[in-house]
Amino acid sequence: MGKRLSFQIVPTFENVDMVRRALMGFCRDSYRGEDAESRTGDLCLAATEAMNNAVEHSGAEKVEIEISADEAKVVFRIITKGKRFDPTVGVSMPVLGEGKELQEGGFGLAIIKEMVDSVRYEYVRGRNIMTLDKVIIDGMREDEYGI
Amino acid sequence: MVVQVEKKGDIVEVTPKGDLTASTIDELKTKFAELADQQVHFILLNLWGVHFIDSTGLNLFIEAHKKILHQNGRIVFFSPSEAVSKVFKMTGANQKLIMAANREEGVQRLHD
Numbered sequence: 001m002g003k004r005l006s007f008q009i010v011p012t013f014e015n016v017d018m019v020r021r022a023l024m025g026f027c028r029d030s031y032r033g034e035d036a037e038s039r040t041g042d043l044c045l046a047a048t049e050a051m052n053n054a055v056e057h058s059g060a061e062k063v064e065i066e067i068s069a070d071e072a073k074v075v076f077r078i079i080t081k082g083k084r085f086d087p088t089v090g091v092s093m094p095v096l097g098e099g100k101e102l103q104e105g106g107f108g109l110a111i112i113k114e115m116v117d118s119v120r121y122e123y124v125r126g127r128n129i130m131t132l133d134k135v136i137i138d139g140m141r142e143d144e145y146g147i
Numbered sequence: 148m149v150v151q152v153e154k155k156g157d158i159v160e161v162t163p164k165g166d167l168t169a170s171t172i173d174e175l176k177t178k179f180a181e182l183a184d185q186q187v188h189f190i191l192l193n194l195w196g197v198h199f200i201d202s203t204g205l206n207l208f209i210e211a212h213k214k215i216l217h218q219n220g221r222i223v224f225f226s227p228s229e230a231v232s233k234v235f236k237m238t239g240a241n242q243k244l245i246m247a248a249n250r251e252e253g254v255q256r257l258h259d
Contacts, residue, residue: 052169
């Protein structure tokens with residue numbers, strides 16, 4: 001039987017912090033092993049960036065958050081009502097290598113993709129649904145954890 | 148977010164403590180602005196007390212680095228926590244910002 005938490009928040013940065021603290025507690029109960037803290041941090045960072053994005057760009061009055069876990073993965077889902085907006089399209093990490101200008105901005109969505117095992121976007125009946133998965137045990141294959 | 152500021156000669160050491168996110172960033176942003184107004188050109192940023200940083204925090208660091216460099220100054224980031232190091236490495240910011248393992252190395256890098 002999986003665990004589940006859900007919230008409906010007004011999209012403010014203060015509420016992003018509140019949800020992150022709840023997610024951190026949830027992850028600490030779910031992840032195990034020596035890299036549990038690292039996995040917790042990764043998902044919390046990705047979730048923070050996703051929520052920041054909703055605060056800044058969704059224009060929604062409310063944001064729904066669902067956090068769930070089974071034996072294989074922790075899932076963070078963020079849902080906003082409104083026009084279709086797929087934030088995952090065409091995202092790549094800004095290049096900061098030798099000879100490249102150090103730029104500000106553009107990191108948020110790229111960080112999400114780096115930090116989690118799967119990022120999915122759906123638009124269902126006027127709702128933008130972004131789902132982030134972070135597996136519990138390192139080395140699991142996608143067909144094992146059902147993503 | 149609590150931000151401590153300590154002046155030692157022409158160097159100012161800034162120590163933020165807490166999570167550095169969009170909701171907490173104003174305190175540090177204000178301190179950077181005050182130091183710029185005071186014509187401070189050498190800043191050591193002690194990151195041992197920052198255990199969570201998002202892209203908003205990273206952008207503030209990049210902005211501060213670029214501004215102070217433009218004024219012929221330097222900001223050195225030292226003693227980053229594991230979480231901060233991870234974000235710096237992942238984004239490549241550690242190759243562009245001036246990093247140091249500890250305060251001693253940070254002081255050296257300010258005057259490299």
